[in-house]
Amino acid sequence: MRIAPGDLLSWANSLEINHNIMSAVSIKKALSGEIASGTQIKIRGWVRTRRDSKAGFSFISTHDGSCFDPIQVVAPAELENYSSEVQKLTSGCAVICTGELVESQGRGQKFEIQASSVEVLGWVEDPDTYPIQPKRHSFEFLRDVAHLRPRTNTFGAITRVRHVAAQAIHRYFHENGFFWVNTPIITASDAEGAGDMFRVSTLDLANLPYKENGSVDFDRDFFGRETFLTVSGQLNVEGYCLALSNVYTFGPTFRAENSNTTRHLAEFWMIEPEIAFADLDDVADLAENFLKYVFKSVLDECPDDMAFFAQRIEPTAIERLERLIDAPFVHIDYAEAIGILKASGKKFEFKPEWGLDLQTEHERYLTEKHFNAPVIVKNYPTEIKAFYMRLSDDGKTVAALDVLAPGIGEIIGGAQREERLDVLQKRMLEQGMDAETYSWYVDFRRYGTVPHAGFGLGFERLITYITGMSNIRDVIPYPRVPGRADF
RNA sequence: UCCCCGGUAGCUCAGUUGGUUAGAGCGGGUGACUGUUAAUCACUAGGUCGUUGGUUCGAGUCCAUCCCGGGGAGCCA
Numbered sequence A: 001m002r003i004a005p006g007d008l009l010s011w012a013n014s015l016e017i018n019h020n021i022m023s024a025v026s027i028k029k030a031l032s033g034e035i036a037s038g039t040q041i042k043i044r045g046w047v048r049t050r051r052d053s054k055a056g057f058s059f060i061s062t063h064d065g066s067c068f069d070p071i072q073v074v075a076p077a078e079l080e081n082y083s084s085e086v087q088k089l090t091s092g093c094a095v096i097c098t099g100e101l102v103e104s105q106g107r108g109q110k111f112e113i114q115a116s117s118v119e120v121l122g123w124v125e126d127p128d129t130y131p132i133q134p135k136r137h138s139f140e141f142l143r144d145v146a147h148l149r150p151r152t153n154t155f156g157a158i159t160r161v162r163h164v165a166a167q168a169i170h171r172y173f174h175e176n177g178f179f180w181v182n183t184p185i186i187t188a189s190d191a192e193g194a195g196d197m198f199r200v201s202t203l204d205l206a207n208l209p210y211k212e213n214g215s216v217d218f219d220r221d222f223f224g225r226e227t228f229l230t231v232s233g234q235l236n237v238e239g240y241c242l243a244l245s246n247v248y249t250f251g252p253t254f255r256a257e258n259s260n261t262t263r264h265l266a267e268f269w270m271i272e273p274e275i276a277f278a279d280l281d282d283v284a285d286l287a288e289n290f291l292k293y294v295f296k297s298v299l300d301e302c303p304d305d306m307a308f309f310a311q312r313i314e315p316t317a318i319e320r321l322e323r324l325i326d327a328p329f330v331h332i333d334y335a336e337a338i339g340i341l342k343a344s345g346k347k348f349e350f351k352p353e354w355g356l357d358l359q360t361e362h363e364r365y366l367t368e369k370h371f372n373a374p375v376i377v378k379n380y381p382t383e384i385k386a387f388y389m390r391l392s393d394d395g396k397t398v399a400a401l402d403v404l405a406p407g408i409g410e411i412i413g414g415a416q417r418e419e420r421l422d423v424l425q426k427r428m429l430e431q432g433m434d435a436e437t438y439s440w441y442v443d444f445r446r447y448g449t450v451p452h453a454g455f456g457l458g459f460e461r462l463i464t465y466i467t468g469m470s471n472i473r474d475v476i477p478y479p480r481v482p483g484r485a486d487f
Numbered sequence B: 001u002c003c004c005c006g007g008u009a010g011c012u013c014a015g016u017u018g019g020u021u022a023g024a025g026c027g028g029g030u031g032a033c034u035g036u037u038a039a040u041c042a043c044u045a046g047g048u049c050g051u052u053g054g055u056u057c058g059a060g061u062c063c064a065u066c067c068c069g070g071g072g073a074g075c076c077a
Helices: A005-013 A027-032 A139-144 A153-175 A234-244 A280-301 A303-313 A317-326 A334-343 A360-370 A421-430 A439-446 A459-467
Strands: A040-053 A057-063 A071-076 A094-103 A111-122 A227-229 A246-254 A267-276 A330-333 A375-381 A397-405 A409-416 A452-458
Touching: A027 A040, A027 A071, A027 A111, A040 A071, A040 A111, A057 A094, A071 A094, A153 A246, A153 A280, A153 A303, A153 A459, A234 A246, A234 A267, A234 A439, A234 A452, A267 A280, A267 A459, A280 A303, A280 A317, A280 A375, A280 A397, A280 A409, A280 A452, A280 A459, A303 A317, A317 A459, A330 A334, A334 A360, A334 A375, A360 A375, A360 A397, A360 A409, A397 A452, A409 A459, A421 A439, A452 A459
Parallel strands: A071 A111, A330 A375
Antiparallel strands: A040 A057, A040 A094, A057 A071, A094 A111, A246 A267, A267 A452, A375 A397, A397 A409, A409 A452
């Protein structure tokens, strides 16, 4: 039996195995208007608040995460467990509510449920100390209860936006003929100096084997050599790029840097597309096109969540995404950027100078003050960039790019790769890199080399930008940062 | 890693130049009231003031130390 792609989901949902799943409806569906008023429905979720009316019923505001809004369940005093259970419900209790879906008599919601049954599945053991209360909590506090914070409005919204953005990313690439490549998480290459690495080892730290010269004998480690957690899938994905043309990675990435900022995590997710037969301008266009697609998808698919961010987190959350979708990104050369900074007359803590990397204050000036738009800065001085970036004819610059966004700074870093064998080898030699470790990478330049380019996008930085959340630790479920790996 | 700021009730905070029994709002409990919706009103329970040490007749308050958190910088995505 062959089933048309558009019918696959209804075919799957019709299978016996799903009958139990379909017996209740999501709150999203109950509030959507798809279900006729008067229909008997069942919803399952967690209590946000309970308000009693002595007129003989209680309002139970219930959420299940399917959408931003909770549904109001009207529980009449006639319920057999009304005084014994319903009136004892507190924030966080898990309930199954059955009843008639009706248009609400009160303001604030279109539909509500006139309950004929409220079944309590899980009580809150001690309501007095349950951390998630129906009030505003600080994000600092919620980080200490990261396992419970998904029950709040904000973290529910973040989770849905994160999901929609991830789906949009995969969809964008899929529909543009890219293949998702799962590059290894454990690696032996000291990946291009992108940062300090976490060691992966099964050696007994209290009883390390040593070689005769006194160094640790990694021959006896699990992989028979030193290994680490990946800091980038780029080197690996290049191999797939030079066979499948358009590829990307989307996976966890690890940096053991002692970074204590609102935009760094020790464990984060990174998206790295890599395109063959392409130069720096091609990858700059890809970055712009890609970002606009993802932003548009989130605006279209998460209107309620985005409205919440605009109302409570960052007033311009929606407008700035709309503006960014409409306006072309600014493209400038690093040299021009230095010129603009020097001519600005602004006093910077670090003086802008050709040959030095742009400081955060410089990036902010360019993207927030001078252009007030996303800026793609291209062609950086050779000395401050990685070995694999393509050298210009005069050798002074490499074909690197950074995408700077107002509010967060660097969101994307990319480059055209050095495809010429001799030039790459020379640069690796200059930087004192171990030729043997990277021989497989150099092979790509030996066998059918072509110009190719790619970029890296920090997924959490993207979510930070979309939602207006100011700390990256609040857009990943369980943040890992120096000194903390709770939960 | 460096520079600033902070740690008081379950949560968010106030607490005077050091001075008796440390306060408020929310949340919890009890009651009243109400198609309510951050409901409202009354009553009530709840604190070794981050740790350790010091100064003082007396420390939430001053000093030192360590721990933890936040913001900024560097590194980067």
